[in-house]
Every structure is written in structure tokens, then in C-alpha cells.
Amino acid sequence: MKNLIIIVTIIIASVYKVDAQKNNNISPWVVNPKDMASKYGQSDEKGATNQLNPNLVISSLKLVENGEVVSLAIDLDRNTPAYGWRRFELIVSQNEGTHHSNNEDVIFAPINTGTQIDGLAHMGVDGHFFNGNKGEDIQQVSGLKKLGVENVPPIVTRGILLDIAALKGVERLPIGTLITVEDVIAAMKRQKVAEIKEGDVVLFHTGHRKLLEVNNTSEFLSGQPGPGIAVAEFLASKGVVAVGGDSGSVEVMPFEKQGILFPVHQILLAKHGVHLLENIATERLVEKGWSEFLFIATPLPIVGSSSSWINPIAIR
Numbered sequence: 001m002k003n004l005i006i007i008v009t010i011i012i013a014s015v016y017k018v019d020a021q022k023n024n025n026i027s028p029w030v031v032n033p034k035d036m037a038s039k040y041g042q043s044d045e046k047g048a049t050n051q052l053n054p055n056l057v058i059s060s061l062k063l064v065e066n067g068e069v070v071s072l073a074i075d076l077d078r079n080t081p082a083y084g085w086r087r088f089e090l091i092v093s094q095n096e097g098t099h100h101s102n103n104e105d106v107i108f109a110p111i112n113t114g115t116q117i118d119g120l121a122h123m124g125v126d127g128h129f130f131n132g133n134k135g136e137d138i139q140q141v142s143g144l145k146k147l148g149v150e151n152v153p154p155i156v157t158r159g160i161l162l163d164i165a166a167l168k169g170v171e172r173l174p175i176g177t178l179i180t181v182e183d184v185i186a187a188m189k190r191q192k193v194a195e196i197k198e199g200d201v202v203l204f205h206t207g208h209r210k211l212l213e214v215n216n217t218s219e220f221l222s223g224q225p226g227p228g229i230a231v232a233e234f235l236a237s238k239g240v241v242a243v244g245g246d247s248g249s250v251e252v253m254p255f256e257k258q259g260i261l262f263p264v265h266q267i268l269l270a271k272h273g274v275h276l277l278e279n280i281a282t283e284r285l286v287e288k289g290w291s292e293f294l295f296i297a298t299p300l301p302i303v304g305s306s307s308s309w310i311n312p313i314a315i316r
Contacts, residue, residue: 026259031266033128044131045151047120047273048241052153056199060158060294064315072281073115073311081217082113111307117299118276121147122306123265130273143304150301157199159295159314161285162187165207172207177225178252181234191291198239201295205282208247226252232264236272243268244277290316
């Protein structure tokens, strides 16, 4: 088993190494590791979720009017869209002697498939992670020594949906469409969202999942619309705890500058400690006409993991 884990780790590392070296004359980093210290102290492993508190829960509960609950998670099975070698596999076993009266499950899958939350060690900058943690100090095959997703508390706060597709008058933004700060402000005005506040979760609807309705998985995975560098810094300055969207990586791809590597991940996760929520079924919120709602998401406390599957829900 140990040898299998090592082999899988090498495969994953080689995939990212190839991507990072495609443009080896340009630095892939947009963040200085010296700017990644947490304002909550040297021992902090929670990042922006330190802002979550009972007052946020109470104020967010005021958004609930009818008690309607909407799941924002997509189904997980072997057909769930996933990049490269990734695939979700489920094995259901029946214990002997139970006369077909028992089922137990085994899953083989990378967690970064389906609806999930990126932990603060999912993406770093030049060998450094959030709050000055060096990769060589915290990485080990059996689980991260620090910044594991078990440090992420239950997220219960106000959620905001920004419907950028509707703002642009389309059902689906073309792949590579960059969402700007001006777009964010215009969408807020259009949807009558007065402000983005400390502790909020902001979700972007781009219509990208429309491609899956016509079984065009290959195009869905080939790139995506999404926010860029300026929006990442803007939202971080507002004090949000998480940013999500209806695509596999949230941010615009191809990246807005040639040669850089997941700049929004670098800025939000590594610099500001803001989590990313990927493959969110935002179309369900659009169908309901919800722009503000009570948002709840609880990561699995997988000790030493860089990410976790989630079933986020919105309540009005």
C-alpha cells in the first residue's frame, strides 16, 4: 500500500511539474512568499475562517424566510467531470454470511473531484504555503503536518450569488472570459446586493455547467470563465471566507497572463487564507432567483488532507 501511495504521489507531482514548466521563461508566481503571513499569528491554520462567529450565524439566519433548502453539490460517480487522470470509483461490498443484508463502501478517488473545498495547503507559492509554512516542512505522503483540512470549521454564514452570465445577457460565458471587479460591482447593483461583508461566501454563476447538459465534458474541462487576479484581491480585501463557482477551478482558464500558474489560487489560498469552493451547482440558485441566502458547508475532518468533499447548502 505504501508503494502505491508513493507511485500516485509521483504521478500527481509530474502532472503539475509539466504544467508549470510549459512556459519556463516566465515566473509562474504572482505572490511573494514574504506576503503570506497570517494576521492571526504564526500558529494560525484557519486563515479567513477565523472571522466566522456566532453573530454571523445569527445575522445570516435572518435571511431564512420559508425554510427552503437547496443542495449545491453535484453527483459523484465515475462520470463526474475530472481533470487528467482523475476519476471517482466506488466499490460496494457485501459481507459474507449476511444473506445479502449488508452493504459497505470503498472509494478510490482524488478528493479534488466533484464539489469540494480547497484547503490552505492545496496551493502554495514557490515551495511556500499560507502563513509561511514551507512545503518541505509540512508535506508527507501519509498526510500534511500542518494546514490540513481538519482545521477548517463548519462554515455557516451569508452566501452571495453573483450571476455574471445574466449580467452579460447570456446563458453561458465563453471559455476564457475574465470576470472583472467592474463586473462584480455591476452584478451586485443589478441584483440589489448592497455590499460584500466580512465573513461572506461569494459564488459566481457563469453558466459553464451548461456544457454538461449536452454531454460536452471535454470542452467543460478545456478551460473556463471566471474571476482573475484583481477580483481575487478585491474579495480578499472585503474579508470573505470563501469564493466559489460553477467550474472545476473557479478562476478563469486560460489564465489571464501567459506563464502564470493558478494565480487566483495563489492569492486567495496562499496569501489571504481564503478557501475556494469548486464545482458548485450555482444554476440551482439562479433558478430560485436567490442572490443572498444562508450558506452552510462542513468539510470532512480528514486529518492531513489538503481538501475535502462538501455538500454545501443554501437556505431561504
